Amino acid sequence: MAAPAIEARGLSYQYATRPKPAFTGVDLRIEHGERVILTGDSGSGKSTLLAVLAGLAGDEEDGHSAGRLTVNGTVGMVMQDPEAQTILTRVGDDVAFGAENLGVPREEIWRRVEYALDAVGLDVPLDHNTAHLSGGQKQRLALAGVLAMGADILILDEPTANLDPAGRDEVIAAVEHVCAATGATLIVVEHRPRPWAHLATRAYRLGEGGVDEVGVDKLPGAPELPPARGVRGDAAALTTRGVQTRVGPPRDLRIPEGASTVITGPNGAGKTTLAHVLAGLDAPRAGEVVYSESIRRGLETPAIKWKSAQLAERIGFVFQEPEHQFVTSTVREEMALSGAPQARIDELLTRLRLDHLVGANPFTLSGGEKRRLSVATALVNAPKLVLFDEPTFGQDDRTFVELAGLIRELTERGVTVVSITHDEAFIASLGDHIIHLEATQ
Numbered sequence: 001m002a003a004p005a006i007e008a009r010g011l012s013y014q015y016a017t018r019p020k021p022a023f024t025g026v027d028l029r030i031e032h033g034e035r036v037i038l039t040g041d042s043g044s045g046k047s048t049l050l051a052v053l054a055g056l057a058g059d060e061e062d063g064h065s066a067g068r069l070t071v072n073g074t075v076g077m078v079m080q081d082p083e084a085q086t087i088l089t090r091v092g093d094d095v096a097f098g099a100e101n102l103g104v105p106r107e108e109i110w111r112r113v114e115y116a117l118d119a120v121g122l123d124v125p126l127d128h129n130t131a132h133l134s135g136g137q138k139q140r141l142a143l144a145g146v147l148a149m150g151a152d153i154l155i156l157d158e159p160t161a162n163l164d165p166a167g168r169d170e171v172i173a174a175v176e177h178v179c180a181a182t183g184a185t186l187i188v189v190e191h192r193p194r195p196w197a198h199l200a201t202r203a204y205r206l207g208e209g210g211v212d213e214v215g216v217d218k219l220p221g222a223p224e225l226p227p228a229r230g231v232r233g234d235a236a237a238l239t240t241r242g243v244q245t246r247v248g249p250p251r252d253l254r255i256p257e258g259a260s261t262v263i264t265g266p267n268g269a270g271k272t273t274l275a276h277v278l279a280g281l282d283a284p285r286a287g288e289v290v291y292s293e294s295i296r297r298g299l300e301t302p303a304i305k306w307k308s309a310q311l312a313e314r315i316g317f318v319f320q321e322p323e324h325q326f327v328t329s330t331v332r333e334e335m336a337l338s339g340a341p342q343a344r345i346d347e348l349l350t351r352l353r354l355d356h357l358v359g360a361n362p363f364t365l366s367g368g369e370k371r372r373l374s375v376a377t378a379l380v381n382a383p384k385l386v387l388f389d390e391p392t393f394g395q396d397d398r399t400f401v402e403l404a405g406l407i408r409e410l411t412e413r414g415v416t417v418v419s420i421t422h423d424e425a426f427i428a429s430l431g432d433h434i435i436h437l438e439a440t441q
Contacts (some may be wrong), residue, residue: 004032006029009027010068011023030187032152043369045195046189047366074149074150084164094191095141095144098148112147113148120144128183139171143175155333158189159188159190166267172196194385225429233258236257239289243274260433263421280311280315283302295416320390330360338377366394391424
């Protein structure tokens with residue numbers, strides 16, 4: 001009998017700073033050429049398991065594994081954030097980077113680069129600037145990079161989580177073509193696995209006792225939520241007058257007070273850049289943002305000039321990459337920075353199911369736990385305006401529904417919420433007011 005691509009027996013992993021294992025008791029056998037989807041709750045250890053399978057879990061100072069793991073092949077891993085995986089400024093150089101580090105002969109490298117780009121359907125010149133690629137193109141670029149390294153086991157950790165629907169479809173089609181053309185083994189982690197179901201041979205769910213096989217036809221779709229309510233009243237929380245950012249044309253926008261506004265549009269349209277300006281984190285290149293008195297509370301200067309404490313009391317912001325707002329070594333310290341009453345801190349940690357992680361390092365949390373902590377730090381001072389950049393990123397169905405309910409509660413209390421999102425289920429439920437940004441050239 002041929003050796004499998006991956007075989008795990010009693011596999012577990014525990015971070016050095018955590019009292020309990022990230023996952024335990026994993027028994028798994030994946031044959032060469034299989035295409036596997038892995039699901040599980042937020043915080044169940046999916047990303048950690050993938051890192052262990054890929055040999056990227058760190059050294060003994062970071063944590064330790066137990067059990068037995070055999071990998072027969074070369075593993076390449078594509079992660080969640082397209083930006084974090086783009087290393088060099090030219091497409092060809094970026095794809096060649098990993099192969100060069102492996103000592104592949106130069107003439108072989110460029111043969112592999114051209115083959116990999118063709119396999120993922122990224123038809124751009126080798127000297128094309130990587131900064132000009134869309135999110136979907138950058139994920140295909142990352143996939144080409146691992147192919148050029150000779151990977152025959154592809155591990156993808158929520159590869160479409162940050163992409164618009166068009167980018168998601170691009171990546172899935174590219175992965176399908178690669179698997180068909182190369183016979184590669186595939187393992188994909190996704191919280192919304194239904195779009196991947198047609199190419200999967202098996203599916204597993206990771207839980208407290210290990211992994212259980214589930215039927216591919218039983219993979220969940222998007223959770224059902226109440227429909228959006230529309231805007232009630234004429235008051236505006238903020239308006240923009242000819243606001244020009246580094247991406248896109250000047251914009252005149254009106255954000256209704258006490259409603260849930262969604263800003264959507266393709267990757268690269270300037271949504272995050274605009275959100276930073278609306279939140280007072282960046283100054284516009286031209287134009288101005290005018291806030292209502294309920295947000296300004298007596299401050300007359302532009303928000304970019306407010307002191308940090310003044311800004312945090314008035315405007316909350318949840319970054320697309322949660323790590324960008326963590327500055328301490330424990331969840332407890334992260335929340336305490338706010339200066340908010342302990343009762344308020346405890347309330348939010350319990351509500352967001354983080355109370356058992358108060359001593360954990362924020363940077364070792366799962367993707368979903370990091371997102372929930374970033375939400376908690378943004379809400380702890382009870383601001384009247386809260387902006388979320390991709391709020392459903394990394395969230396399982398339970399947490400998705402809880403977060404949607406929390407946002408709706410905020411609007412019922414008169415808080416204005418603005419969310420940057422591609423999530424169609426989120427838009428349908430919380431798009432009281434929708435602003436669509438067009439792609440920029």
